[in-house]
Amino acid sequence: MKYYIIAGEASGDLHGANLMRALMARDPSADIRFWGGDAMAAVGGTQVRHIRDLAIMGFVEVAMHLRTVLGNLSFCKQDIRQFAPDAIIYIDYPGFNLKIAGWAHQQGFRNYHYISPQLWAWKKGRIKTMRRNLDGLYYILPFEQQFYAANDMPQAYYVGHPLLDAVMQIADEQGEPLFHDERPIIAMLPGSRRMELKNMMPVMLRTAARHPEYHFVVAGMSLLGAARYREYLSHASANVSIVYDKTYALLSQAHAALICSGTATLETALFNVPQVVCYAGNALSYAIARAVVGKRIKYISLVNLIADRPILVELLQGDLNDSRLEQEFVKITADEGYRAEMLSGYDEVRSLLGGGGASDRTAQMIIDDVNSKQ
Numbered sequence: 001m002k003y004y005i006i007a008g009e010a011s012g013d014l015h016g017a018n019l020m021r022a023l024m025a026r027d028p029s030a031d032i033r034f035w036g037g038d039a040m041a042a043v044g045g046t047q048v049r050h051i052r053d054l055a056i057m058g059f060v061e062v063a064m065h066l067r068t069v070l071g072n073l074s075f076c077k078q079d080i081r082q083f084a085p086d087a088i089i090y091i092d093y094p095g096f097n098l099k100i101a102g103w104a105h106q107q108g109f110r111n112y113h114y115i116s117p118q119l120w121a122w123k124k125g126r127i128k129t130m131r132r133n134l135d136g137l138y139y140i141l142p143f144e145q146q147f148y149a150a151n152d153m154p155q156a157y158y159v160g161h162p163l164l165d166a167v168m169q170i171a172d173e174q175g176e177p178l179f180h181d182e183r184p185i186i187a188m189l190p191g192s193r194r195m196e197l198k199n200m201m202p203v204m205l206r207t208a209a210r211h212p213e214y215h216f217v218v219a220g221m222s223l224l225g226a227a228r229y230r231e232y233l234s235h236a237s238a239n240v241s242i243v244y245d246k247t248y249a250l251l252s253q254a255h256a257a258l259i260c261s262g263t264a265t266l267e268t269a270l271f272n273v274p275q276v277v278c279y280a281g282n283a284l285s286y287a288i289a290r291a292v293v294g295k296r297i298k299y300i301s302l303v304n305l306i307a308d309r310p311i312l313v314e315l316l317q318g319d320l321n322d323s324r325l326e327q328e329f330v331k332i333t334a335d336e337g338y339r340a341e342m343l344s345g346y347d348e349v350r351s352l353l354g355g356g357g358a359s360d361r362t363a364q365m366i367i368d369d370v371n372s373k374q
Contacts, residue, residue, distance in 0.1 A: 001027055001370060004085035005034040005045075006076070006100065008093030010192040010221065011263040012115070013037030013051055015162045015359070016091050019114060020045060022363035033083050035076070037223060038245070048079055052223040069096070076100055080109065087370050091115055098126060098133075105133040110373065112136040112366050116144060116156070127151050136369055138362045141306060142352050157365065162358040163263070164350075167270040170248040177253065178243055183215040184255035186333070187273065189247065191260035192221055194228065199280040200320075201232040204258050207325055209237040214333070218242040219250050256332045256339075258325070265312065266302040269346045274332035274339045276325065277301045277314040303345070306352055311345030 003023060007016040017039035024030050024044065032045030041047050049072070077100065080088065087110050090097035094117035101111045116139035119127055130137060130153070137156040139148065148156040179185070186208070190200040201218075208216035220229050220242045229242055243250055247264075251257065251271040259265050261279040268275045279300060299305050303312050313328050315321075331338045 001029065001086040001367070002031045002083065003033070003087050003089060004080055004083055005032060005036065005040070005089045005091065006093065006097055007034070007036040007040065007091040008051055008096055010037060010051060010223070012091040012093055013039045014166060015115060016040045017043050018162055018166060018359040019089070019091070019363055022359040023367070026363055026367055033079075033085070048076075050223070072096070073099060077103055080104060081107070085109065086374075087112055087366055089114055089366065092117070094126070098129065101133045102129060110135045110370060112138070112369075114138045114362055115140055116148075119147065119151075124151075127153060131155075136366060138358075138365065140358060141302075142354065143306065143308070159361045159365075160355060160358040161266075161353045163266055163270060164353055164356040165359065167248065167267055168356065170252060175249050175252060178217065178246065178249060179215060179241065181215045183213060183239070184333075185250070185253055186211075186214045186216045187219060187250050187254040187257040187259075187268070188216055189219045189257060189259045189264045189268070190278075191262065191264075192224070194224065195281065196260050197224070197228060197232065200260050200278055203280075203320060203322060203325055204278070205232060205236050205240065206322055207258065207329055208240050210326065211329070211333075212237070212239050214239065214255070216240045217250055217254075219247040220244040256329075258329070261300045261314065261316075263302065266306075266349075269303045269311075269349055272343055272346055274342045275312060276328040276332055277312050278320050278325070279314070279316050280320045281317075303349055306349050307345060309345075311342060311349070 005016055007013050013036045016034065016036045020032055020040060020043040033048060034040055034045050035049040036047065037051040088104050090101060090113045092115040104111055111134045113134050116137060117126060134155060137153065138159045139156060140159060140161045145158050188204050190197050190204060216239055218229065222244045233240060233242060251268055251273055254273045257268050257273045257275040259268050259275045259277055261277050265275065265277055299314060301312050301314055304310055315324055315328065
């Protein structure tokens with residue numbers, strides 16, 4: 001069968017790669033055309049667009065790049081029409097993907113959405129068009145079960161979280177040390193977007209400068225380019241290094257971590273690394289987001305959302321400053337009682353997520369549904 005897969009961000013690239021492997025294992029004739037990153041490209045298929053050209057986040061940022069977004073939408077529709085896939089698979093990235101799904105449904109294509117948009121946080125009204133346009137929705141967070149049951153989405157299925165497979169495979173392997181340095185490693189994950197680097201790197205690097213007893217290592221992403229990181233690291237203290245595209249290897253060897261909010265918070269938890277969550281974005285975009293979400297969502301990190309309690313400290317916007325980050329950094333690195341309490345919270349989250357196999361389950365369900373309609 002022919003599959004057209006659209007992932008627009010780094011986390012989607014990881015999950016897309018695992019889903020592609022599962023599809024190919026179950027369908028040896030699979031012909032896959034995709035939008036994604038290096039992880040998906042390494043699996044095979046034909047890459048149409050790279051995620052480095054797609055990762056635009058925030059109300060203001062999207063408006064600034066509207067011409068690019070509209071151009072990508074138009075190109076994607078044309079490319080799908082020419083490829084004529086048996087199934088279109090959308091991985092998160094809802095602002096773009098749900099627009100394509102609406103068009104594709106009208107054209108008679110079969111639509112499958114892997115990793116649900118966060119409808120429980122905002123834009124709940126999207127569920128009406130999703131119910132109409134999607135043939136299958138595969139969600140990965142346990143608390144979403146109640147949401148979809150209450151909102152009449154019969155084609156929505158809980159498949160478990162794909163990070164359980166991706167992370168635990170690496171965690172069980174004994175890799176070579178990234179550095180021959182006796183100092184404990186502090187992982188710094190400042191995000192996968194240029195704006196996140198701009199907002200997070202300076203305050204993280206100032207923390208590093210105050211703690212020469214630790215070796216701070218930036219989890220770099222080659223898709224952003226080495227020059228982007230040099231803007232910040234050229235002035236960094238001597239105890240700061242960078243590794244590219246080795247985030248899991250870094251986390252497997254880290255004593256603690258400073259993390260930009262996102263999928264990385266859950267990845268770090270699954271590696272049992274104490275962390276502080278950091279986030280500072282465009283002030284206007286953040287204000288709009290808070291106004292839209294209101295009081296429905298108490299947390300922004302996946303760890304806290306899954307547990308429904310504050311396992312992690314979230315330093316957001318103005319709270320992400322030298323004083324507050326220093327205070328929390330000392331706790332996650334030197335306070336053994338605090339570290340133990342956080343690790344206990346991680347066990348709770350792991351239990352709530354259940355078992356692995358999300359990619360395999362999703363691939364089989366998509367294949368079975370397509371075959372049943374042919």
